Amino acid sequence: MIYQGKQKIWSDYQKEIPDDHWFYVRSCIRQNFFPASEKYFLGICRDMLGKDIYETEHHTTCGGIAYHSDTIPQETAMTIVARQFALMTEAGYENLVASCITSFGNYTETLETWHEFPELEERIRENLWKACRREFKKPRYVAHASDLIYKFRGEIAARAKYQLVDRESGEPLRVVEHIGCHYSKMFPHKGVGGAEYPCVLSGMAEAWGGKVIDYPERRHCCGFGFRQYLVKANRGYSVSNTHKKFESMEPFHPDLIITNCPGCPYFLDRWQYVISEMTGKTYGENGYGIPVLTYEELAGLVLGIDPWDLGLQIHQVAVEPLLNKMGVPYDPETKYLGLDRKDIMKPGLPTFLKCC
Amino acid sequence: MGKLYDMLREDYRLREGLKTCINCGTCTAICPAAEFYRYDPRKIVDTVQRGNDDEIEALLKSDTIWYCGECMSCVTRCPRKNGAGLVIMALRNLSIKLGYFTESEKGRQVWPLTKALNYNVLNLGYCVHPSTFAHKDHPESGPVFEWVLAHKEDVYSRLGANYGGEGPGILRRIPQKDLDELKAIYDVTGGTERLEAVEKFSRMKAEEMGMSIEEYTEYTFEHCSKGHFNNEEQ
Numbered sequence: 391m392i393y394q395g396k397q398k399i400w401s402d403y404q405k406e407i408p409d410d411h412w413f414y415v416r417s418c419i420r421q422n423f424f425p426a427s428e429k430y431f432l433g434i435c436r437d438m439l440g441k442d443i444y445e446t447e448h449h450t451t452c453g454g455i456a457y458h459s460d461t462i463p464q465e466t467a468m469t470i471v472a473r474q475f476a477l478m479t480e481a482g483y484e485n486l487v488a489s490c491i492t493s494f495g496n497y498t499e500t501l502e503t504w505h506e507f508p509e510l511e512e513r514i515r516e517n518l519w520k521a522c523r524r525e526f527k528k529p530r531y532v533a534h535a536s537d538l539i540y541k542f543r544g545e546i547a548a549r550a551k552y553q554l555v556d557r558e559s560g561e562p563l564r565v566v567e568h569i570g571c572h573y574s575k576m577f578p579h580k581g582v583g584g585a586e587y588p589c590v591l592s593g594m595a596e597a598w599g600g601k602v603i604d605y606p607e608r609r610h611c612c613g614f615g616f617r618q619y620l621v622k623a624n625r626g627y628s629v630s631n632t633h634k635k636f637e638s639m640e641p642f643h644p645d646l647i648i649t650n651c652p653g654c655p656y657f658l659d660r661w662q663y664v665i666s667e668m669t670g671k672t673y674g675e676n677g678y679g680i681p682v683l684t685y686e687e688l689a690g691l692v693l694g695i696d697p698w699d700l701g702l703q704i705h706q707v708a709v710e711p712l713l714n715k716m717g718v719p720y721d722p723e724t725k726y727l728g729l730d731r732k733d734i735m736k737p738g739l740p741t742f743l744k745c746c
Numbered sequence: 747m748g749k750l751y752d753m754l755r756e757d758y759r760l761r762e763g764l765k766t767c768i769n770c771g772t773c774t775a776i777c778p779a780a781e782f783y784r785y786d787p788r789k790i791v792d793t794v795q796r797g798n799d800d801e802i803e804a805l806l807k808s809d810t811i812w813y814c815g816e817c818m819s820c821v822t823r824c825p826r827k828n829g830a831g832l833v834i835m836a837l838r839n840l841s842i843k844l845g846y847f848t849e850s851e852k853g854r855q856v857w858p859l860t861k862a863l864n865y866n867v868l869n870l871g872y873c874v875h876p877s878t879f880a881h882k883d884h885p886e887s888g889p890v891f892e893w894v895l896a897h898k899e900d901v902y903s904r905l906g907a908n909y910g911g912e913g914p915g916i917l918r919r920i921p922q923k924d925l926d927e928l929k930a931i932y933d934v935t936g937g938t939e940r941l942e943a944v945e946k947f948s949r950m951k952a953e954e955m956g957m958s959i960e961e962y963t964e965y966t967f968e969h970c971s972k973g974h975f976n977n978e979e980q
Contacts, residue, residue, distance in 0.1 A: 416916070418872045418873040418874045418875075419873075419874060421872070421907070421916045421917050422872075422874050422875065422876055422879065422917070423891075425902055425905045425906060425907045425916045425917065426905040426906055428906075428916050429905065429906035429907075429916065445914045445915075446914060447912070447913050447914040447915075447918055447920075447921065448920075448921065448924050449924075450867075450871040450872075450920055450924055450925075450928060451866075451867055451871060451872050451873045453867060453873065454873070455863060455873035455874065456863040456864060456867055456873055458816045459859045459863055460835065460838040460839065460842065460856065460859075461856065461859050461860040461863050461864055461940075461941075461944075462864070462867075462932075462937050462940060463839065463935060463936045463937060463940055464757070464758065464759065464835075464839070465935040465936060466931060466932055466935040466936060466937035466940075468935075469931045469934070469935050470928065470931055473927065473931065495818075503758055503762065506758075506762065507758055507761075510758060517931070517934050517935050518931075520930075520934045521927065521930035521931045521933065521934040521935070522927045522930060522931065571817040571818055571819060572817075572818065574822075575817065575818050575819055575821055575822040576818045576821055576822075578822060585822040609819075610778065611778045611815065611817040611819060613778065613815070614815065614817075615778070615779070615814075615815025615816070615817065616815060616816055617812070617815075617855060617859055618779075618815045620859060620862070620863070621855045621858060621859060621966075621967055622883060622967050622968050623855065623966075623967065623968055623969055623970040624852075624855070624970070625886065626782070626970070626975070627778075627779065627782055627783065627813075627815065629886075630781070630782045631778050631781070631782070634781070660886050660887060660888055660891075661886070663886070663888045664886045699905075699906075701905045703890075704890055704891070704894055704901065704905075705890065706888040706889075706890045706891075726893075727904070728897060728900030728901060728903075728904050729899075729900050729903045729904045732900060734893075734897040734900050734901070735893070735897075736893070737888075737889045737890040737892065737893035738889035738892065738893070739889065740888065740889060
């Protein structure tokens with residue numbers, strides 16, 4: 391196809407995402423805070439769509455958080471990445487899909503730096519051989535897990551049981567999308583839509599019936615900042631950046647926030663709780679806050695998966711107002727049950743932020 | 747150009763991040779750290795670009811280089827394809843290598859970060875793990891996560907994890923032989939040497955400040971002096 395005019399410009403921002411056969415690497419943060427999101431990423435891609443996505447128990451952290459907290463040298467981080475590539479090569483795969491944006495940035499930075507400085511790639515190969523007796527081929531393609539859900543957004547829409555539509559008014563739900571810095575800002579040409587028009591999340595939200603809000607601080611960082619959150623003394627930085635975003639989006643009355651990076655939903659969710667404890671202020675309607683979802687959780691809701699199987703009960707901001715708007719059924723009695731419906735009590739309640 | 751500048755130039759991140767800065771200040775305008783901290787990436791890049799060793803040494807010993815959150819928003823916006831965030835990473839690397847990081851409050855935080863993160867990586871195979879995430883250190887994680895941590899096995903298993911189990915899956919136990927490979931990578935690539943250097947310099951500083959290493963760890967993790975933020979009086 392020959393693209394012209396705006397079509398040509400837009401085509402420059404697109405990614406040709408391979409259709410199948412992926413080597414999967416997990417996310418430290420997503421496993422800790424949104425474990426069911428990884429379960430349903432595989433559930434959607436493997437079980438529902440029949441894609442081949444392989445995971446080995448032998449892969450580890452990519453070291454990205456330790457690297458961006460400046461606690462390990464660049465060569466250490468790159469050699470850990472090279473080991474993941476070796477596991478991929480040994481398993482017979484060429485496409486790598488990462489569940490984490492910092493990992494996606496880390497893998498991409500490694501490959502791009504090796505491209506600029508081939509002698510560094512040779513040194514990392516020697517390091518890996520000395521340390522692990524492993525060799526590797528570089529991946530043909532590196533994707534973030536959201537790239538696959540974006541690619542399959544139409545298939546998900548075709549199977550949708552619920553839409554991002556207010557059941558009472560019939561209006562599309564107002565969606566804030568938060569793209570995640572290390573997806574689109576470090577190497578813009580590697581993300582769908584680049585840095586200027588990132589559409590990996592907005593594409594999903596619109597395909598599932600929602601309307602995306604454009605607000606002034608749409609591209610502002612969530613405020614993780616690695617050492618700026620991990621060290622207790624620095625968390626003023628982190629909450630201040632989230633506060634800036636919420637003040638900016640508030641006049642647009644978002645119904646929900648959808649996020650790309652595994653860390654961002656944690657911060658956008660938890661800092662709402664902290665801001666309410668510090669100032670008494672809550673965002674969203676009636677004191678409930680604005681629900682923050684991962685893209686896997688949103689896909690799961692659209693597909694009719696039980697909200698408590700998706701892990702929405704381990705968010706601090708209540709999701710029930712969103713479920714009510716979408717018409718998603720839920721059982722309040724089973725929300726906090728453990729494995730095999732075991733009674734494990736309930737969490738305490740915040741002072742100001744309302745919970746269901 | 748001085749010796750410290752030459753050492754910085756050895757870092758690939760500096761070579762990638764500093765080509766020809768025109769001092770336009772776009773990086774500062776877009777920077778989430780500059781919004782709240784007394785921090786100006788334009789000035790830092792300019793200082794490095796001048797190549798004066800005295801100025802660079804002062805920078806390596808200052809709080810300033812530790813304010814960046816490494817979000818890399820500056821990379822996207824620079825009209826000359828520089829990356830102030832990458833320059834910061836190179837500066838931090840050199841500050842740690844030379845032991846200068848203990849000269850500033852924010853620099854001293856390298857110790858609790860190094861200790862916690864690398865314990866997780868080398869012993870568990872994760873950067874973050876529920877078994878070492880204490881609610882008392884993370885009250886912001888809310889009552890809901892306090893409940894999750896109190897019922898880890900139940901909650902994670904309920905949500906499809908293979909918590910502490912063998913084989914693949916969410917929060918699985920990473921096999922010892924894979925952890926041994928990570929340790930070997932640290933040994934070969936300077937990671938172990940880095941951990942030892944950070945510990946050595948931090949113990950020296952703790953002694954100088956009249957603290958045990960445990961007190962120093964807690965103090966550097968929790969203490970924030972006045973004067974770091976834009977909205978504070980000078």
